[in-house]
Amino acid sequence: MFRGCKQEDMPPHVYASAQIAYRKMQTTGIDQSIVFVGRSGSGKTTNAKHVLHYLVTAAGSINNVVTVDKINAASILLEGFGNSKTIMNTNATRYSQMTSLDFDVSGQVAAASIQVLLPERSRVVRRPEGEPTFHIFYQMIAGVDGMLRSELHLQNLEEYNIFMTPLQRTEDQQKATQHWAKILQAMHILAFSEAESKAIFSVLAAIYHLGVAGAMKGVNNRHHFAKPASAQKAASLLGTTVEELSRNIFSPSTGSLPRASFRASPVGERSGDITVSALEALEGFVIGLYAEAFNAVVSLINRSLSSNYRTRTSITILDTPGFQVPASCGRQTGATFEELCHNYIQERLQLLFHDNTFTSQQDRFAQENIDCDFDAMSSANPAALVEAIDRQSTQSMVRASNNDLRDYEQRGLLWLLDEEAIFPGATDDSFMERLLMHHGEGQEKRKKRRTSAMTDHLLTKGSANNSFVLQHMRGTTPVQYNTTGWLRVCRENPVTKMASQVLLDSQQPNITQLFSTIRGPISTVITGSVAGIEGSTALRRVSSIRRGYVSGTAGLKRKSVCLQVKFQADSVIETIRRSQLHFIHCILPHAQAGLCEQKSSLLLPNKNSTAEDSMLDVPLVRAQIRGSEILEAVRIHRQGFPDHMLFAEFHKRFEVLLPPEMRPNGPTVDEKQVSEQILQFCEVEKNNFKLGLSQVFFRAGVLAQLEDTRDGKIADTVIAFQKFCRGYLVRQRVKKLQVQHIAIKCIQRNVRKFMQIREWSWWKLYTKVQPVLNVHRTEEELKDREVGTPNTLAQ
Structure with a gap:
């Protein structure tokens, strides 16, 4: 199926x-x-x-x-x-x-x-x-x-x-x-x-x-x-x-x-x-x-x-x-x-899905000068929560004891946990204090003093002791974590x-x-x-x-x-x-x-x-x-142009759709012009494709239709080729049969002649005398060779 x-x-x-x-x-x-x-x-x-x-x-x-x-x-x-x-x-x-x-x-x-x-x-x-x-x-x-x-x-x-x-x-x-x-x-x-x-x-x-x-x-x-x-x-x-x-x-x-x-x-x-x-x-x-x-x-x-x-x-x-x-x-x-x-791995995969589905398409359109209105672009980026978990500080790892140094640059949860795990005297309470200082309510006071990709309230203090809440999956799934024993685990x-x-x-x-x-x-x-x-x-x-x-x-x-x-x-x-x-x-x-x-x-x-x-x-x-x-x-799949191909690749793949007289033959070819020519010949509506600087973009389903047309064209070509091949093979087989037929008729004619003369008395005499003649002829040839040898040596 x-x-x-x-x-x-x-x-x-x-x-x-x-x-x-x-x-x-x-x-x-x-x-x-x-x-x-x-x-x-x-x-x-x-x-x-x-x-x-x-x-x-x-x-x-x-x-x-x-x-x-x-x-x-x-x-x-x-x-x-x-x-x-x-x-x-x-x-x-x-x-x-x-x-x-x-x-x-x-x-x-x-x-x-x-x-x-x-x-x-x-x-x-x-x-x-x-x-x-x-x-x-x-x-x-x-x-x-x-x-x-x-x-x-x-x-x-x-x-x-x-x-x-x-x-x-x-x-x-x-x-x-x-x-x-x-x-x-x-x-x-x-x-x-x-x-x-x-x-x-x-x-x-x-x-x-x-x-x-x-x-x-x-x-x-x-x-x-x-x-x-x-x-x-x-x-x-x-x-x-x-x-x-x-x-x-x-x-x-x-x-x-x-x-x-x-x-x-x-x-x-x-x-x-x-x-x-x-x-x-x-x-x-x-x-x-x-x-x-x-x-x-x-x-x-x-x-x-x-x-x-x-x-x-x-x-x-x-x-x-x-x-x-x-x-x-x-x-x-x-x-x-x-x-x-x-959960962090799932967030990373969701971020990869976001980048592959939304960000990469937007960047590709910008690079190709394609105007496309992304009405469905997701407003919440999973990167904010991922950074809240794994953002690495660009500064040297120092566990400061005053708020000014703590506020200097925000670190991800994993980096904070690593610093606390190797610091002598650190406890679960001290880790929670630093975590909330960087990502909790305290960050609102520092919001105007720093630039960060993180969104407010992604991490908040939990209802229980030594607990915090992360707003996973774009805030749709809050999960409360209990940090008791985390330092020992790490x-x-x-x-x-x-x-x-x-x-x-x-x-x-x-x-x-x-x-x-x-x-x-x-x-x-x-x-x-x-x-x-x-x-x-x-x-x-x-x-x-x-x-x-x-x-x-x-x-x-x-x-x-x-x-x-x-x-x-x-x-x-x-x-x-x-x-x-x-x-x-x-x-x-x-x-x-x-x-x-x-x-x-x-x-x-x-x-x-x-x-x-x-x-x-x-x-x-x-x-x-x-x-x-x-x-x-x-x-975005329906509104945008999810399928795309390089001009050279599109030309190479779909040139077969053009009639022979329209195909370019020169040493240099304008791939973009040829691609547009192919689309016009196939009567693809202009709102279903866009030509960029190096690629052609299609709405959902258009490229599949072109592939079907190409498959049909190739199928017709293959069928025609098979027709000629089959015809050639049949003609060769007919010629061979004709030669075999002539050979069979010739053999049959000779056999009939032989059957007619095999009882003829003169034929019987001939068959008996012929071996004797051959022996006599052989003896004469040997004598001639003996006579001719001295003459040859004398010369």
């Missing part, structure tokens, strides 16, 4: 968006990107999988390097390791995923690659109250059986675990068991070896046992495990001893640390709470272990999807965590720092780095071999390395993510946990901006839609479905449409 179709021939569907991107990639040779935006629970990840399935199915794959089964297997593994149930979504994605499909010159999929960015790794140790950890732990605990359960020491699981709570309902345990079987099947499809799978399972089981082991203060204020027996299990799984494991966690040799860390708590902030410091060290180590395991999974997936085939273009599918509004689902304590990071935990060293020094050969091959930089909390890009030939087009992440300001600040969010977001935006963008806006029908159980079939009635499943919250839908600028984008 969609394969090979044009945009105007397809109904609105996610497959249509995929087909449009694929067709434009083939016709223009330009890389394409499909970006999903919307709230959490609106179906972005599901639709991203539909796009991948369609592209792989419609384009086909060389030697089955990339198949639908492999794509499904990769999705199962990534959802297990990176998804979790939240208050807004039963299967919420907690990382950003950039999937790239590379195509060869024939349009077939030659390779694929997956990059994981901004994973919420801190969820493995701490998360909002009432929310579980990642799916993979519950699936492993419920599904592992037999000898593997014994090897992972998961027989008795009654002890309390500080990192996760067990599943209570029987149906949840049954679902987890079923998903574990899918995990094993997915690893088999992606060619994970038994040793590699067991190494990953060992790390996951070690994390579980470390959660049971806990941490406490011992003699002489020395930290150690609260339950040594569980620590022993974790150590054996990691291939080390309990003593070595305890030393790496509680007494790491990290050298001199340039930034504040958990081990050096600021004065006045938990300075005497030794137990909490020990727990934080354990948390940092567990975060590092999980980061390494996640990176290993992504790297092994990319190994299965990569190839050495030469590629020409690519299509990138970007799927990010949805917009987080926890208050809409009943959580009144405020959003967390991790949810701020996810301080680098040095113990996290020890996890990779423990795995590399493991006495288990499968662990050492696996993690030495996928070695990469590990960070903490919500940021980290660009997982899975080592050794993958399919990722050469997006290598700028790594370059942008380790160079320039990002290189100087790469140890800053909160600023890594900005730097990785910059790299992602830079990568997809270089391609042709296609946005898919996913709308949440009502606040509880993400919590509805996925239906196995749309054709069969579901007994568990309720009226809320089909409910439509009209104010919520309207707010999402206003915030995402969908109506303005539709208006």
